[in-house]
Amino acid sequence: MTASTPASEQPPGAGPAHGGAGSQRRRWTGTYLPLVPFFAYVSLFLLLPTFIVLVGAFQSADGSPSLENIGTVLSGPRFLQAFGRSVQLSLVSALAGAILGGLLAWAVSVGGPGGRLRQIAVAASGVLAQFGGVMLAFAFLATFGITGTVTILLKNSVGFDLAADSRWLYGMTGLTIVYTYFQIPLMVIVFLPALDGLRQEWWEASTSLGGSSWSYWRHVGGPILAPSFLGAVLLLFANAFSAYATAAALVSQGSPIVPLQIGEAMSGEVVLGQANVGKALALGMIIVVAVVMTLYALLQRRASRWLR
Amino acid sequence: MSLSPAVSAHEGRSGVSVQLAGLHRHYGPVHALDGLDLEIAPGELVALLGPSGCGKTTALRALAGLDTPDAGRIVVDGRDITEVPANHRDMGMVFQAYSLFPNMTARDNVAYGLRLRGMDGQARRRRADEMLELVGLLAQGTRYPYQLSGGQQQRIALARALAIEPKVLLLDEPLSALDAKVRRQLRDEIRRIQISVGTTTLFVTHDQEEALALGDRVGVMSSGRLEQIAAPTELYERPRTAFVAEFVGLTNKIRGVAQGGAVEVFGTRLPLLDGSATSGPVFALVRPEAVRLTPEEGAAARVLAVSFLGSVCRVQVELPGRELVGAQTSPEDAMQLSPGTAVRVEVQAAGIFAVEDGGTARP
Amino acid sequence: MTTRGRLRRSVARWTIVVVVGGYLLLPLVAMAEFSTRGDFGSRSLDAWIAIAEDPNLVEAIITTLSIAALTAVGMLVLLVPTITWTYLRAPRMKRPVEFLCLLPIAIPAIVLVVGIVPIYSILTRATRGNPLVLVFIDIILVLPYAHRAIDAGLRSIDVATLAEAARSLGAGWPRVMFQVIAPNLRGAILSAAVISVALVLGEFTISSLLNYDTLQVVINLLGKRDSFVSVAVSLAALLFAFLLIFGITAVAGGQRRQVEEPIEEGVA
Numbered sequence: 001m002t003a004s005t006p007a008s009e010q011p012p013g014a015g016p017a018h019g020g021a022g023s024q025r026r027r028w029t030g031t032y033l034p035l036v037p038f039f040a041y042v043s044l045f046l047l048l049p050t051f052i053v054l055v056g057a058f059q060s061a062d063g064s065p066s067l068e069n070i071g072t073v074l075s076g077p078r079f080l081q082a083f084g085r086s087v088q089l090s091l092v093s094a095l096a097g098a099i100l101g102g103l104l105a106w107a108v109s110v111g112g113p114g115g116r117l118r119q120i121a122v123a124a125s126g127v128l129a130q131f132g133g134v135m136l137a138f139a140f141l142a143t144f145g146i147t148g149t150v151t152i153l154l155k156n157s158v159g160f161d162l163a164a165d166s167r168w169l170y171g172m173t174g175l176t177i178v179y180t181y182f183q184i185p186l187m188v189i190v191f192l193p194a195l196d197g198l199r200q201e202w203w204e205a206s207t208s209l210g211g212s213s214w215s216y217w218r219h220v221g222g223p224i225l226a227p228s229f230l231g232a233v234l235l236l237f238a239n240a241f242s243a244y245a246t247a248a249a250l251v252s253q254g255s256p257i258v259p260l261q262i263g264e265a266m267s268g269e270v271v272l273g274q275a276n277v278g279k280a281l282a283l284g285m286i287i288v289v290a291v292v293m294t295l296y297a298l299l300q301r302r303a304s305r306w307l308r
Numbered sequence: 309m310s311l312s313p314a315v316s317a318h319e320g321r322s323g324v325s326v327q328l329a330g331l332h333r334h335y336g337p338v339h340a341l342d343g344l345d346l347e348i349a350p351g352e353l354v355a356l357l358g359p360s361g362c363g364k365t366t367a368l369r370a371l372a373g374l375d376t377p378d379a380g381r382i383v384v385d386g387r388d389i390t391e392v393p394a395n396h397r398d399m400g401m402v403f404q405a406y407s408l409f410p411n412m413t414a415r416d417n418v419a420y421g422l423r424l425r426g427m428d429g430q431a432r433r434r435r436a437d438e439m440l441e442l443v444g445l446l447a448q449g450t451r452y453p454y455q456l457s458g459g460q461q462q463r464i465a466l467a468r469a470l471a472i473e474p475k476v477l478l479l480d481e482p483l484s485a486l487d488a489k490v491r492r493q494l495r496d497e498i499r500r501i502q503i504s505v506g507t508t509t510l511f512v513t514h515d516q517e518e519a520l521a522l523g524d525r526v527g528v529m530s531s532g533r534l535e536q537i538a539a540p541t542e543l544y545e546r547p548r549t550a551f552v553a554e555f556v557g558l559t560n561k562i563r564g565v566a567q568g569g570a571v572e573v574f575g576t577r578l579p580l581l582d583g584s585a586t587s588g589p590v591f592a593l594v595r596p597e598a599v600r601l602t603p604e605e606g607a608a609a610r611v612l613a614v615s616f617l618g619s620v621c622r623v624q625v626e627l628p629g630r631e632l633v634g635a636q637t638s639p640e641d642a643m644q645l646s647p648g649t650a651v652r653v654e655v656q657a658a659g660i661f662a663v664e665d666g667g668t669a670r671p
Numbered sequence: 672m673t674t675r676g677r678l679r680r681s682v683a684r685w686t687i688v689v690v691v692g693g694y695l696l697l698p699l700v701a702m703a704e705f706s707t708r709g710d711f712g713s714r715s716l717d718a719w720i721a722i723a724e725d726p727n728l729v730e731a732i733i734t735t736l737s738i739a740a741l742t743a744v745g746m747l748v749l750l751v752p753t754i755t756w757t758y759l760r761a762p763r764m765k766r767p768v769e770f771l772c773l774l775p776i777a778i779p780a781i782v783l784v785v786g787i788v789p790i791y792s793i794l795t796r797a798t799r800g801n802p803l804v805l806v807f808i809d810i811i812l813v814l815p816y817a818h819r820a821i822d823a824g825l826r827s828i829d830v831a832t833l834a835e836a837a838r839s840l841g842a843g844w845p846r847v848m849f850q851v852i853a854p855n856l857r858g859a860i861l862s863a864a865v866i867s868v869a870l871v872l873g874e875f876t877i878s879s880l881l882n883y884d885t886l887q888v889v890i891n892l893l894g895k896r897d898s899f900v901s902v903a904v905s906l907a908a909l910l911f912a913f914l915l916i917f918g919i920t921a922v923a924g925g926q927r928r929q930v931e932e933p934i935e936e937g938v939a
Contacts, residue, residue, distance in 0.1 A: 031760050031761050032761060032764070034752065034753070034756050034760075035753055035756060035757070035761060035764055035768070037749065037753070038749055038750070038753040038768065038771075039771075041749060041810075042771050042774075042811070042814075044790070045787070045790070045807055045808060045810070045811050046771070046774060046775065046778065046783070046811050048786070048790065049783055049785075049786030049787040049790065050778050050782075050783070050786055051786070052785075052786035052787075052789060053782060053785050053786040056785075056786070100691050100694075101691075103687045103691060104687060104688065104691040104692065106684075106687070107683075107684040107685070107687040107688045107691075108688070110680070110684050117688070119921075120917075123913070123916050123917040124695075124913065124917075126866070126869070126916045127869060127909065127912045127913045127916050127917075128695065130866070130869040130870055130872075130873050130912065131873065131909065132872070132873025132874065132875055132887055133873075133875055133876075133887075134873075134875050134887045134890050134891045134894075134905070135873065135887070135890070135905035135908060135909060136698075138702075138890070138894055138898070138901055138902050138905050139698035139699065139701065139702050139902070139905065139906075140698055141894075141898065141902075142698065142701045142702045142704075142705035142706070142898075142902045143697060143698045143701035143702075143705075147705075147898075148701060148705070149700070149701035149704045149705055150697070150701060181694075181695070181698070184691065184694075184695060185695070199406050199407075201403045201405075201406050201407040202406075202407065202409055204372075204374055204394075204401070204403070204407075205401065205403065205407045205408075205409070205465075205468075206409075206420070207373075207374070207394045207395045208372055208373070208374070208394055208395070208397070208399055208400070208401040208478075209395075209400075209420055209421035209424060209468070209469075209472060210395050210396070210398070210421055210424045210425060210472070211395055211420075211424050212395060213676070215424055219409070219412075219420070219423075220409045220411065220412075223411040224409075224410060224411050238776065238777075241779075242779030242780070242781060242782075243779075244779075244780065244781040244875075244876045245873075245875035245876050245879075245887070248875070248876075248879070248891075249875075249891055249894070259779075259781045262781050262782070262785060263781065263876075263880060266784070266785060266788075266880055267880065278785055279785055279786075282781070282782040282785045282786075285779065285781070285782050286777065286778060286782055289776075289777045289778075289779065290777050293776060293777045305454065393676070
């Protein structure tokens with residue numbers, strides 16, 4: 001900030017320019033100085049750690065620049081399989097959550113913005129979406145575990161023992177079912193605004209022109225909701241991909257998915273000196289999530305263009 | 309059901325007849341429709357006029373099938389359609405705003421109803437273009453609704469409604485969301501198109517200027533019932549109830565005493581119109597253009613303010629009892645009526661409607 | 672819509688609510704059942720009472736609630752003035768601020784914790800292992816949700832006009848912030864604070880990998896030993912968060928109903 005800013009570059013909130021370079025600089029400070037604490041804080045606690053991860057991914061154990069971490073990750077079947085499983089888990093739970101959550105959101109939105117059911121559903125979704133991994137894992141253990149409520153119920157009434165193949169809850173199947181659980185409330189929260197955007201007039205216009213329920217959803221409602229729905233699926237995908245706590249609480253042996261492997265690398269359970277491999281894995285996660293979120297942002301912009 | 313004489317004058321135009329008989333619709337204690345009877349002749353445009361909550365939109369929606377009445381019958385082209393669902397009624401509807409499908413171009417919007425009827429692509433496109441031409445927006449066919457202005461959107465909505473050659477055209481306050489200038493242009497265009505196509509039309513509005521300008525007949529509604537339905541001039545000159553007299557056009561309420569079929573206002577005895585209160589203290593409803601002002605030294609009334617409205621001037625006059633009266637004059641005459649001028653006030657009219665002193669609106 | 676159509680839609684609607692809603696409620700009901708099991712099929716509140724009797728658990732609860740409170744306050748102090756300022760005087764900064772606030776979604780906790788180790792080893796040593804230092808990173812985790820709430824609130828009150836009006840009547844910036852804007856943001860502020868508390872209550876990833884004993888970490892450890900108590904305390908935490916959020920939604924909804932005028936047009 002040594003040279004004065006030319007008049008054409010003055011920030012809009014600054015007002016008309018009069019006086020020389022000194023007053024322009026004062027105005028610049030006056031406008032942007034109050035924002036410094038925020039930027040400083042975020043730089044220290046968000047940008048710096050990210051930077052450390054990014055740089056560390058390209059450093060060997062002694063600190064010298066190297067690609068060996070990347071190499072380890074890309075050549076190791078363990079790691080690649082973990083990415084594959086993470087993607088599969090995230091995709092399946094995102095789709096299942098999006099469909100079930102979407103239907104629930106529709107059912108709730110029908111009553112109008114002031115509906116009783118809707119208020120309860122929104123509040124409940126707000127809580128359940130934050131239903132942290134550990135609590136959720138225990139909830140499912142209490143439900144489907146060896147001594148779980150449903151397990152006992154089924155055993156006593158129908159004779160079917162859910163826990164016979166007791167490992168299922170702790171494997172990929174169980175994880176998928178549990179992940180779907182917390183995707184549903186998130187979907188409700190994210191998708192309700194999109195449903196609100198469907199105007200009553202469109203339905204009535206379609207009907208008065210001779211359309212049935214099916215033709216409305218096929219030609220009007222569906223296409224309008226499609227970008228938002230797809231965007232929601234992407235968001236749910238990113239959400240599942242980044243999740244750590246639930247899996248950490250459920251899976252006791254091995255680290256089948258990427259977040260668990262990062263955790264493993266961090267707690268040094270595996271060979272020391274692999275800490276930077278953790279950073280390479282983290283880099284991989286950032287890339288996947290960043291790509292997904294960019295697509296999401298683009299879809300959002302597309303969706304809002306129509307509905308101006 | 310036979311048609312009343314006033315209505316069969318439109319026999320010459322194409323289109324079908326519409327009858328609403330004894331429609332009732334209530335939401336809890338509120339009666340949106342309280343025994344509505346309405347007939348529309350083939351090819352006629354009836355404007356339903358009234359304040360918010362009077363039931364006009366409910367009536368339109370009942371006709372469209374978007375709202376089921378609790379009692380009554382709806383007959384279109386001789387057929388009772390009260391039980392027929394909305395998507396089988398073959399009606400075209402234009403909403404107040406936002407009814408175009410945002411994910412389709414203007415042309416696709418217009419062709420939507422045709423596509424539902426199984427028309428093939430080529431024929432659809434031709435008919436859609438024909439309709440776009442009718443509303444003067446052929447060049448905008450490939451645009452999306454968000455790229456069109458409010459007035460353009462409503463014209464496309466009209467094209468869409470007419471594309472399917474509906475039996476009845478329903479317009480639910482289509483101009484209310486537009487700004488004044490566009491409103492007036494579009495109003496004339498809608499009327500022109502309606503006359504050329506000849507479809508029986510029901511037009512709902514709360515703007516009395518619009519209703520009077522557009523309708524072959526205008527029906528004034530209040531609290532779920534039809535107060536009066538007549539040609540615009542008759543409605544204006546011979547209101548049948550106080551509500552109609554006060555709602556349609558501006559009016560003054562002047563104190564007087566009714567006696568023997570007439571009332572004395574500003575020194576002139578004027579005959580009372582049908583339905584007026586016939587004796588005792590009353591409010592006479594006087595139109596501003598019926599008030600004559602003459603500057604006179606020492607007169608009891610004084611000019612308060614003058615508003616210039618283009619072709620006419622509105623003059624506010626204060627009477628001795630602090631009552632206010634609005635008069636209408638030409639700009640030339642208004643030049644002599646600056647604020648503070650003492651004036652003599654007279655009324656010049658063929659007949660006057662009067663209500664009981666202390667009561668307003670509903671008889 | 673005809674009565675038949677409306678009936679069909681109602682049936683579809685309530686079927687979905689029952690099925691999906693049922694799926695969501697099932698684990699909660701199971702948790703209640705599980706945690707109240709007594710001997711020989713009776714019901715007992717032993718597990719719940721044991722919560723108060725476990726010193727580790729009680730300490731973890733108090734610690735986590737303190738962290739939650741501090742996080743909420745810290746987030747408000749950091750975000751409300753900042754976002755408001757971008758609305759009032761630095762509109763070009765709105766996008767950058769929003770971007771930074773949404774960045775934690777792309778940089779999830781599990782990744783963040785890897786990079787934050789060097790910073791936190793300094794903090795841990797400086798504070799001798801006080802878990803309250805988690806506040807700093809929790810504020811970051813909360814940014815996306817808090818920003819959404821506060822931004823929505825600012826947009827709905829047209830803050831620029833409010834501030835202009837106050838300034839034209841002679842108010843200085845501090846007065847504008849505290850006496851004009853903040854009171855109108857009450858709903859949004861409460862929303863943001865409640866979401867922060869809910870998030871901190873459920874936070875596990877960073878706490879466990881940095882070796883702090885917050886509520887979720889202790890629940891997890893406890894789970895291996897005594898599943899009944901851990902399920903009970905999980906359900907308790909969930910109910911607490913639900914009451915908080917439901918309370919806020921009710922308060923905010925009540926406020927809004929007072930402000931909006933009844934629309935009569937609907938009947939005409």
